Amino acid sequence: MATWDDVIALATRFPDVEVTTWFGTPSLKVCGKGMCRLRTDPDALVLRVADMGEREALLQGEPDAFFSTPHYDGYPYVLVRLEAVDPVELGELIEDAWRTQAPKRLVAEYDAAH
Numbered sequence: 001m002a003t004w005d006d007v008i009a010l011a012t013r014f015p016d017v018e019v020t021t022w023f024g025t026p027s028l029k030v031c032g033k034g035m036c037r038l039r040t041d042p043d044a045l046v047l048r049v050a051d052m053g054e055r056e057a058l059l060q061g062e063p064d065a066f067f068s069t070p071h072y073d074g075y076p077y078v079l080v081r082l083e084a085v086d087p088v089e090l091g092e093l094i095e096d097a098w099r100t101q102a103p104k105r106l107v108a109e110y111d112a113a114h
Helices: 003-011 052-061 087-101 104-113
Strands: 017-022 025-030 033-039 044-048 077-080
Touching: 003 025, 003 033, 003 087, 017 033, 025 087, 033 077, 033 087, 044 087
Parallel strands: none
Antiparallel strands: 017 025, 025 033, 033 044, 044 077
8 A cells, every 4th residue: 555655755866856744734835836745535645647547447447546636627636545556557657747737848968868
């Protein structure tokens, strides 16, 4: 089962990720842009995805791990049940969120170094 500490460890492998708050809840941002945040009622990780196609694939492919609420309809975010998501997949999704939100220059620098 993944925890918020696991999410932080996965995300802070990438440059310029900061642990902060967003809408009054713990969050991770890259260069001031939100990647993910914790929420309550229901408890979940709100995670930025690349596009609406990825969002729909996650929602339909793994409904035990990914869901949404009407508030997020039309937006490229999914809600993640940390207790149900595969840790490897979570790491990949966090990297995708970083790549989506980070400036292109930063992504290029990271890719060149790795």
